Amino acid sequence: MESQAQSSKGDSSKSPMPxxxxxxxxxxxDSSKSPMxxxxxxxEPSKAPPTPQMLPITxxxxxxxRGRRIxxxxxxxxxSWKPAHDFFYHYHVDxxxxxxxxxxxxxxxxxxxxxxxxxxxxDLAGKQFAYDGETxxxxxxxxxxxxxxxxxxxxxxxxxxxxxxxxxHGGDGSPGPSDNKRMKTEAHSKIFKVEITFAAKVRMxxxxxxxxxxxxxxxxxxxxxxxxxxxxxxxxxxxxRYLELGGGVRGCQGFYSSFxxxxxxxxxxxxxxxxxxxxxxxxIDFLLFNQDVKDTSRIDWRKAKRALNKLRIETIHTKxxxxxxxxxxxxxxxxxxxxxxxxxxxVDVTVYDHFMNRWSMKMEKSANLPCLIAGxxxxxxxxxxxxxxLLPLQRYKKSLSTLQRSKLVEGxxxxxxxxxxxxxGALRANNYNSDPMxxxxxxxxxxxxxxxEGRVLQAPQLNSADGRELRTPNGRWNFNxxxxx
Numbered sequence: 220m221e222s223q224a225q226s227s228k229g230d231s232s233k234s235p236m237p238x239x240x241x242x243x244x245x246x247x248x249d250s251s252k253s254p255m256x257x258x259x260x261x262x263e264p265s266k267a268p269p270t271p272q273m274l275p276i277t278x279x280x281x282x283x284x285r286g287r288r289i290x291x292x293x294x295x296x297x298x299s300w301k302p303a304h305d306f307f308y309h310y311h312v313d314x315x316x317x318x319x320x321x322x323x324x325x326x327x328x329x330x331x332x333x334x335x336x337x338x339x340x341x342d343l344a345g346k347q348f349a350y351d352g353e354t355x356x357x358x359x360x361x362x363x364x365x366x367x368x369x370x371x372x373x374x375x376x377x378x379x380x381x382x383x384x385x386x387x388h389g390g391d392g393s394p395g396p397s398d399n400k401r402m403k404t405e406a407h408s409k410i411f412k413v414e415i416t417f418a419a420k421v422r423m424x425x426x427x428x429x430x431x432x433x434x435x436x437x438x439x440x441x442x443x444x445x446x447x448x449x450x451x452x453x454x455x456x457x458x459x460r461y462l463e464l465g466g467g468v469r470g471c472q473g474f475y476s477s478f479x480x481x482x483x484x485x486x487x488x489x490x491x492x493x494x495x496x497x498x499x500x501x502x503i504d505f506l507l508f509n510q511d512v513k514d515t516s517r518i519d520w521r522k523a524k525r526a527l528n529k530l531r532i533e534t535i536h537t538k539x540x541x542x543x544x545x546x547x548x549x550x551x552x553x554x555x556x557x558x559x560x561x562x563x564x565x566v567d568v569t570v571y572d573h574f575m576n577r578w579s580m581k582m583e584k585s586a587n588l589p590c591l592i593a594g595x596x597x598x599x600x601x602x603x604x605x606x607x608x609l610l611p612l613q614r615y616k617k618s619l620s621t622l623q624r625s626k627l628v629e630g631x632x633x634x635x636x637x638x639x640x641x642x643x644g645a646l647r648a649n650n651y652n653s654d655p656m657x658x659x660x661x662x663x664x665x666x667x668x669x670x671x672e673g674r675v676l677q678a679p680q681l682n683s684a685d686g687r688e689l690r691t692p693n694g695r696w697n698f699n700x701x702x703x704x
Contacts, residue, residue: 286674294642295669298478298485300425301661304360307421307433310348312356317370317410325352329443331411332356335371342367347656349437352449356415357433359423359659366416373409423660425478425485434478437656441649448612452477453492456648457611462630464623467498467508467526468615470630474645487651487664489642493631495615497530502591502607503584520546520589532591532607536578540610541593541600551603552586570601580606639668 314322314331322328332350336343342363349357421429435452442454448471455473462470475490498505503515506523524546533540547554555567570590574580585603594600619627633641643666651657651664681689681696689696 283674286676289673289675291671291673292639292668293671294490295486295488296646296667297665297669298487299663300485302359302423303661305423307423307430308358308361308417309419309421310356310362311416311418312350312354313414315412317412322411328352330373331371331413334373335369335413338371339369347659349433349440349656351436357436366414369413369415371411371413373411425480431478431480437654438476440656441651441654448614450494450614453494455494455612462627464495464619464626466511466623467505468623469496469498470627471496486669489646491633491638491641493627495619497609497613497615499609499611502527502532502604502609505609515584515588530613531610533610534602534606535608536580536606541602543591543593545592546589547592547601550587551590554590554601556601570603574603574606
């Protein structure tokens with residue numbers, strides 16, 4: 220790995236090293252790493268123990284020749300790499316809200332960086348970048364600065380504006396004076412400060428693990444732009460093939476993709492993979508599936524609270540997105556929040572009445588059911604179950620039952636020809652050759668499966684315990700009708 224760690228702020232301890240390990244600090248005394256001298260009689264220094272040497276793995280003098288030669292197709296696709304630059308440039312990203320609070324979360328980070336490029340493409344000299352979703356940003360060649368601060372504004376409708384919030388609203392359902400202040404604060408929180416600082420250089424080389432890691436980050440970003448669910452180097456689409464596992468859980472088929480070094484050069488490895496996701500749709504329907512009951516009166520709400528925790532929902536009346544943090548102890552027609560009237564007085568209004576009056580919604584099931592809680596603990600937002608739907612592609616991280624696991628294994632099996640169709644379809648759908656960052660790196664991917672030579676060996680000769688020779692047609696044998704001593 221060749222890398223040079225620098226920082227425009229002059230503090231190398233804060234400059235992140237390229238992934239793959241820490242480098243030696245320049246000018247640092249390496250005496251602590253030298254072999255220790257052992258003292259013998261008379262305190263004379265003895266010789267240091269020999270340093271172990273790395274030797275190549277012993278291989279046969281020539282490849283085997285037995286068997287019938289055949290051509291095999293692999294799940295690798297050759298990639299040609301003709302870089303226009305010698306190095307990837309690694310930059311550290313410090314992303315904060317306008318008030319100085321750190322902005323955490325990959326989803327937020329990717330939205331901000333996408334908007335940053337659209338707004339400040341000229342300041343970046345039109346150069347594409349790959350963002351890892353956290354603090355790393357990579358470019359092919361340098362940016363026109365070593366450090367810079369950008370102000371990014373995300374135009375996004377406030378998710379709290381029209382919900383039943385533990386605050387004060389006007390008597391007609393419109394925000395009151397205090398809500399106007401809150402809305403301004405929320406609009407202000409959509410302004411981000413992004414500081415980009417040069418950190419290191421990574422040589423473009425298909426044998427460098429750091430360079431390959433940058434290429435994998437580009438693959439992840441490509442999938443993120445298509446709103447895929449990302450699980451390390453695997454991605455899952457909204458139109459993926461699903462397996463119904465029961466309990467409101469689905470198996471979602473996706474694809475794994477990663478660049479690998481081979482003897483014949485750079486290769487893109489693509490394979491099938493499966494993860495578990497929550498069944499999207501109305502929250503009430505999910506709870507009925509999850510607990511295998513037919514009526515809401517039989518729902519165990521303690522189990523429901525655990526099942527819904529941290530899941531993302533969208534409201535049907537405003538299309539605003541929330542993250543579930545809990546369930547109310549009271550039912551929707553009993554749970555209240557303070558609402559400010561036109562005369563300045565504050566009255567307690569039930570969540571049920573608020574949605575019936577403000578939105579003229581006829582809720583047939585929510586009156587005697589708990590409300591979903593979203594937002595911050597000090598200012599919770601209450602939402603009737605009936606107006607909420609679960610968003611797609613949300614991972615189910617709890618352990619599967621034995622029945623669910625067997626359904627997943629059985630449904631994930633595919634014949635080789637089906638597997639080939641799935642892999643070639645995934646490569647076409649991703650269209651990596653159109654990715655601007657990969658093009659800027661000088662990478663082009665061959666859409667054909669890589670061919671390798673194989674040999675079909677003769678089946679081994681088997682003898683039973685009584686000395687009989689067992690026949691092995693097509694390389695298979697069966698002991699069910701044989702009795703061995």
